[in-house]
Amino acid sequence: MDLTRRSFLIGTAGLPLASRRTGDPFTLGVASGDPTADGIVLWTRLAPRPLADGGHGGMPDRDVAVEWQLAEDERFTRVVRSGTATARPSWAHSVHVEPAGLQPGREYFYRFRTGGHLSPTGRTRTAPAPGTTPDLAFGVVSCSNYEQGYFTAYRRLAEQQPDLVLHLGDYIYEYAPGGYRNSAGTIVRSHTEHRCQTLAEFRLRHAQYKTDPDLRALHALAPWIAVNDDHEIENNWAGVHPGTSGRPDFAQRKRAGYRAYYEHLPLRRSALPRGSGMRLYRRLAWGDLTTFHVLDTRQFRDDQPCDDGVRADCAARLATGRVLVGAAQRAWLAAGLRASRTRWNMLAQQIFMAQHDYHLGPGKEVLLDTWDGYTAERDRVLGDVVASGARNPVVLTGDIHCHYASDLLADFDDPDSRRVGVELVTTSVTSDGDGYDAPAARAVELAENPHIAYADQRRGFITARLTPTELRADFHTLPYVTKRNAPSAVTASFTVTDGAHRLSRSAVPAPRAPQAAAAGAPRHP
C-alpha cells in the first residue's frame, strides 16, 4: 500500500475552502464506480441547496458545463484525463463521466469544477489487468435507513481503506417520515416529507441521504459496485407487482425510483433507465483473481407466494415454474460462470440464498421474499453454478439486517450433501436501529440451520481480503447507531481456502487503536 493512498483524507476535514462557500454546488460529494481494467465511472450532482423544493437542488432550469479531471496524484500535478461534461436539468444536473484507456490496477484521483467552485477530491482505482492476481480488499454494505441511525458504519468501512465497495441495496428507504417503525422505535432524524412517489420526491430523498458526511466519505474513498434491492422503489415489490405500500401507480413509482437511483449513483450508461426498467445485472472482472457477477433479484421475479411474509404452510413456494432472476438473467449468469477463468466467482446479490428455517422445532417457517420463496429457481441457479465448473463460488448478500455466514448445500435438508460454495450476508448500516447480540437465541437458530455458521443482530459491514489461495471475511459490528461516532470491532472472521467450498472459522484480529482518533488521520497505525 503506497503512501499517497495511506494519506488520503476522508471526511470534511479534507475539503478545499471553496466547498464551504455559499452556493457550493458540490454538497452531495463525488463518487466513482464500476471499475474495469481501463476505465471507471466518475459521478457528481450539482445541488447548492440539496433539499430545495421540487428536487432540483436549487439549480436553474438550464444546462451547466462541468469540468472534470483525473490524475495520478492527489495534488493533480499529473492529470491524465480531463474534459467538460454537461449537467442537464432533465437528469437533476447529475454528471456521469466514463474515462477510458486508463492504466490497469492503479489508483487515481478525480475532481470537478464549475462556476468557480471546486469539488472535493475522490480517490478511485481501476481493476487489475487480465492475467494478474493482485490481492483485493473490498467491503460489503447494505440497508441504510436515514431515520434509524447515523451512517457511522460507512465511515468505519472507509477507515479500513478498501479497494472497492459493494452496495447490495436499500441505499435509501422510500417511507414517509416515521413510516417504518418496527422493533426499533427510535428515530434519530426525519426523512423528507411524503412517501416517495414522484421523481421530485425520490430526488429529494437521495439528496438527503447524501447530506450525510459518512456516506460521502465512503463514496470519495473507493469505487463502488452498486445494485438496488426493494426500498429504492418500495418495500417488497416483485417484478411488475407492487410491494406493501397499497398505493396505485406502481409503474410510475418504479420509473421515478430507477431514474433517481441512476442520477445519484456512479453507474455506466449501459444502466440508463429505459421505460420503467433498468439493466443492473452485469459482470466485472478483477484481473484473474475474481469475477463479480452482479445479480438483480427484484426486477424479473414472480410475485412472492402466499401473500409474502414468514410462513410454514406455503406449498406455492416450491412450484417449479416460478422464477426469481428470470430466464434471460439466468442464461446470462450460467454463460458467464462457464466462461469464467478467475480464481473466485462472487455472486453479488440482494436476498438470503441459503435455506433459513425460522421455526424452532420440527417443521419449517421461511421468509417468502428470499430464495426460500423460490426454491426451484434456487435449485436451478445452484445447479448452474455446479455444472459451470466455475472456481470458488461465493454469494454476497444484504437485505436481512443481520450478519450471517453459511455454507451453500446442494440439498439444505441433508447436512452431508455437496458443498456448492459459501454465502456471506452483511447486516444493515442502520436499518432496524441499534440491534443486539443475543447468544442464546443465536445458538438455537444455528442448531435449526446447521449450514449457517454465524449470525449477529447488530449493525455493521463486512470486509474481505482475497488472494489466489484464500478468502478472508471479517464481520464488523457497531454497538449502537442511534448515537453518533460508534466504534466498530470485528466480531467474527471466516476463511475459505481455494477449492474448499466451505467456511472455516478463524480467530478475530486484535482490536485496533480507538477509532475516533483515527478519523481524518492516516490509517493503519
Ligand SMILES: [Fe+2]
Ligand atoms: Fe433493508
